[in-house]
Amino acid sequence: MASIRPHLPLNALRAFESSARHLSFTRAALELNVTQAAVSQQVRMLEERLGTTLFKRLPRGLGMTDESRALLPVLTDAFGRIEGVLKQFEGGHFHEVLTIGVVGTFAVGWLLPRLKSFRETHPFVELRLLTHNNLVDLAAEGLDFAIRFGDGAWPATHNVILLDAPLTVLCAPDIARRLATPFDLAKETLLRSYRTDEWTGWFNAAGLDPWPINGPVFDSSRLMVEAAVQGAGIALAPPVMFARELQAELLFRPFDMEVRTGSYWLTWLKSRRMSPATELFRHWILAAAADAMATRGNDRSN
Template sequence: MRPHLPLNALRAFESSARHLSFTRAALELSVTQAAVSQQVRMLEERLGTALFKRLPRGLGITDEGRALLPVLSDAFGRIENVLKQFEGGHFHEVLTVGVVGTFAVGWLMPRLKSFREAHPFVELRLLTHNNLVDPAAEGLDFAIRFGEGTWPATHNELLLDAPLSVLCAPEIARQLAGPADLARQTLLRSYRADEWNLWLAAAGLEPWTVNGPVFDSSRLMVEAAVQGAGVALAPPRMFVRELQAGMLVCPFDTQVSTGSYWLTRLKSRQMAPAMALFRNWILAEAGGMPLAAEERSAGVRAFT
């Protein structure tokens, strides 16, 4: 049976191997150089092998030491990360959420303060994506996605609907007496190719070929619209601030639905306490959303 290996000796070796110096390891560990050297020598005796080559100037690590170092570095790193979660006398749970960028900026960010105030011991980590996400590979507790909610590997809960409407800068809106006038404008497109055809049909028009620039983010596309580069088709409820500020206008009432925002988690992912807190909070926040028509009217009022 392998003899018991003292933690201090393992720590002394790991630090010395990273620095290739007993002196720098001693400074890091707040002990003497002699103490570090003694701990390493004791570890070598317990293992029955040399971990370092003592050189005239510094240390060289042996093959055995090189094999041991990454295992110890990873272990000590994991311990340190867990201990950090106890700072301040409370356990801080880490929650990692992948969020489609438009939803993150337009809806989630303005509400994060309330989550932090309600749950100060949950360390929220947000990663943005453009609706292409792999929760397992990315280590996500939740992923917020746009679509029909039919992803088979995840449990999917509806957050809110997000019908699409025409959005443009006020100076362009003044040129639009009716939907047919869009034929004289640059129509900005998302990577979902059928959106404009669906909207034009809903507005009672025969769809035409749309050749405007394509964006992989509705947030980026609408920013182009704000700057007068064209007319966007996007969910107004994700751009309430821009509408209320008069930077954007929604000139027509016609809407078309191509999907909703969903809170998703892997079916194999057990619900941790922090996950339950976030789920309950975001579902409550989404349930309190005003109607999309009310938000759209903010842009109409700003224009008129």
């Protein structure tokens, strides 16, 4: 093959890529809105520049050569990526996509009520939110960030704390009226999460000897608390994530005792470079979380 000179013509590459996908100069011409002769000429010019034959001219359509099979996927990927970026320039501004995996309880209880603020401040960042139940693979899922619950000990990621989230007893109003002391919990159905040590920790904080619990097990605190709202039992969950339900008196918090089993964290891969959109979101959510923690502290002191 002859040596390839730089600056291969973009029109010729586009004509080849379309012709190879359709195996037809005619269909490529319709797609590119040019004549069939123009497409054929562009492809022939590219063949001359590359010093090789890219198509077998058949009585009906075109046949691929080994060279065209090698070239097609590279060009298709390149043109697709270029098109994807160009689509982000809408209205004269660059729109950057940001993909975030969020544990469901945090998404509904804290993030969603604040998304309007982020959108108003950064209208050219397109957020894509995926929920998970604390099992997440940032690299495999193509995530820019994940928001997780735990102790922050994830070695492959940068981990910055967002919110402390101690757990306490939450229940429907009619159940709350039956609870004079923590000992009364022994007469009720206690709902459980997949983290088995939470109720034991709360019992210890309340000065109670733990007892066997046989209530339903949930893989989501959001689902578990919804069951509590409907009177199915008593949940142990972070009240900071259920402020609206508490304010509306759909839930009550009968006791002050709390147990700390983890916090909500913003995490991202150590190997991932920050883009303008990721920097914007990181600064925004850390500031919003700091404001929320400060407001919560003031409320407790008053």
